[in-house]
Amino acid sequence: xxxxxxxxxxxSVPEGAIASLNCTYSDRVSQSFFWYRQYxxxxxxxxxxxxxxxxxxxxxxxxxxxxxxxxxxxxIRDSQPSDSATYLCAVLKNTGNQFYFGTxxxxxxxx
Amino acid sequence: EPEVxxxxxxxxxxxxxxxxLRCVPISNHLYFYWYRQILGQKVEFLVSFYNNEISEKSExxxxxxxxxxxxxxxxxxxxxxxxxxxxxxxxxxxxGTGGEGEQFFGPGTRLTVL
Numbered sequence: 001x002x003x004x005x006x007x008x009x010x011x012s013v014p015e016g017a018i019a020s021l022n023c024t025y026s027d028r029v030s031q032s033f034f035w036y037r038q039y040x041x042x043x044x045x046x047x048x049x050x051x052x053x054x055x056x057x058x059x060x061x062x063x064x065x066x067x068x069x070x071x072x073x074x075x076i077r078d079s080q081p082s083d084s085a086t087y088l089c090a091v092l093k094n095t096g097n098q099f100y101f102g103t104x105x106x107x108x109x110x111x
Numbered sequence: 112e113p114e115v116x117x118x119x120x121x122x123x124x125x126x127x128x129x130x131x132l133r134c135v136p137i138s139n140h141l142y143f144y145w146y147r148q149i150l151g152q153k154v155e156f157l158v159s160f161y162n163n164e165i166s167e168k169s170e171x172x173x174x175x176x177x178x179x180x181x182x183x184x185x186x187x188x189x190x191x192x193x194x195x196x197x198x199x200x201x202x203x204x205x206x207g208t209g210g211e212g213e214q215f216f217g218p219g220t221r222l223t224v225l
Binding site: 032034036042043044045046049088090096097098099100101102103104 | 142144146152153154155156159161166167169200202206212213214215216217218219
């Protein structure tokens, strides 16, 4: 079983719409969760972190965490063409300090 | 804004040669990491480093690899006797908290082994 799973997409949304990205993780003791954005050929760029159940909002981005379901999501409101990228979910277990990354979801925002 | 830097941006080497990839983490950060990403695949953890020693390493990080912090600013990854399958993007990252926080990534070094 993979540590972190994401739908690889591609996910296409029209400009101005809400993009919803999902991630599940296998280890129940995972404690910290991160969303990164990666443009083609570039390095991961941190968007948000979330540590406790519920929602966390930062501008157009909202991260949602449900530890009981082992599920974390990212909502992007008012999607812009510049949001077109691959979104990586990363999970940190409490037994170490390495990130486990999902394979990423490719998002395309259509003007 | 402080950032992680990496050199070179692209390294081409012949199979069997040794390469050293260099990173300058954010200055007040304490934990340092190397990850790699083979083209089209996910980002994979290699090693974490704290207080001048390896704190955690993955199965990928075998005897072919080593890390070092030769001075107060640089953090290096050495790959001995490179193989074709070592071709990948190598990312350095750092974090300033107790190793449990947000990791900030450098721009990466693209390693091509011929």
